[in-house]
Amino acid sequence: MALDAPVERRDEVQIAMGNGNGVAPSQPSRPAGRPTAAAAAAPYADRRLRLNPNADHKPEDYSDVRGEYAPAVYSALERHLPPSLIDADRDVKLHFMRDILARYWPQGERNKVQRHREYRQRILHLYKPLHEELYNMHPSVFFLPTFLEAVRSNTEECFRSIMTEPIPGVYSFAMLQPTFCEMLLEEVENFEKWVHAMKFKIMRPNTMNKYGAVLDDFGLEAMLNQFMEQFIAPISKVLYPEVGGGTLDSHHAFIVEYGKDRDVELGFHVDDSEVTLNVCLGKQFFGGELYFRGIRCENHVNSETQHEVTSHFTSTTFLSTHAWKCMTTHIFLVGLYSTMVDTGMVLELLHLVSE
DSSP states (O other), rough: OOOOOOOHHHHHOOOOTTTTTTTOOOOOOOSSOOOOGGSSSSSGGTOOOOOOOOOOOOOOTHHHHHHHHOOHHHHHHHHTSSSHHHHHHHHHHHHHHHHHHHHHHHHHHHHHHHHHHHHHHHHHHOOOOOOOOGOOOOHHBBBBBHHHHHHHOOOOHHEEETEEEETTTTEEEEOHHHHHHHHHHHHHHHHHHHHHTTTOOOOOOSOOSEEEEEEEGGHHHHHHHIIIIIIIIHHHHOOGGGTTGGGGGOOOEEEEEEEETTTTOOOOOOOOOSEEEEEOOOOOOOOEEEEEEEEEGGGGGSOOOOGGOEEEESSSSBOOOOOOEEEEEEEEESHHHHHEEEOOEEEOOOOEEEO
C-alpha cells in the first residue's frame, strides 16, 4: 500500500487571510453590552488570533453544529481566540471563527469537496461489497502474529526485530496475512467489474495512473483510519519522530495496476505524504524493482539525481521516512511487500498483472 495523494485530493489550499493575521472583517459598531451573533465581528475586528492555544481554556460544545467543518475544528480554534473574545457567547465565537475559516477555504475549494462528497455517497449507496469483513478492522485476520506482537510491544527494538533496513530510513517487513491481500484484491476487482457494468466514471487515485481506484471511495475509509491510527502511527512515531510520525491524521489509500494493456511503469516522483506504505498485491509476474532516489528539500524536488545516492531493490515490505521528501518509483514490483516512506499518509496497493 502506498500513502500517496492525488492532485485532486491533496492540493495545498492557498490561504487568503485578509491582512494575514486572521482578523475578522470590519462591521458596523454596536452599543455597549455583551455582544450577540449579529454584531459578532465588530467589537473584535482589530483582534488577532493567539499564536499559541490557551491550554487552560475549556472550549464550547460544537457537536450540534452542522456544516463543512467538524465540531473539533471549532473547539480547537476557540483556544486561539483573543482574550477579549474567548469568553463571549458561543454564537459570537462561532460567527467569528466561521468568518476566519471561510478565508482559509475558498468557495471554489468548498464546491470541489462537496462534489467529491456527493460522488462518494453515490458509490456507497449503489455498490454492494463482496467481502463485508474487510470493512471493519479485524487485526488477527488482517495482520501476521509477528507484526501484531511488535505493535503490542511498541518499542523500537521490537519493531526493528521484524524489519530489515535495505537503505537508511527504508524498512522492509512482513505485515499482512496473505488471505487479507487476496480478499482485498478480489474486492477491488469486484468494484472494477461493477464500475464497468454500471458505466460509472470513477476518479483515479492521481494524475499519473490511468488504472486504479481510491479505497475510501467505496467504503473502506473507517477501516483504513484504524489501520493508520492503531498500526501505522505507532511505528512511524518510534522510527520517524523528526517528521511528525506520531501525528498522522489523514490517509489517502488507493490501488493502481501495472501490466500488459495497463500502465507499465510509474515515473520517479515525490510522494505528498509523511509516511508511504506500499504493498504489492500482484499474482505471478516477473520484474519489479522499486527505486529510491534519495531525499529532496522543497527547492530541489525536480533536480537530477546523483548516481551515488540511487538505490533499488525488491523485497517484502518497506517503511521509510526522512526529513524532507523521498523520490520513489514503482516498476513491476516483485513479491508481496509493504513500504513505508516519510513523504500524509498514502496507502498504495499495487496490483500487477502477469504477462
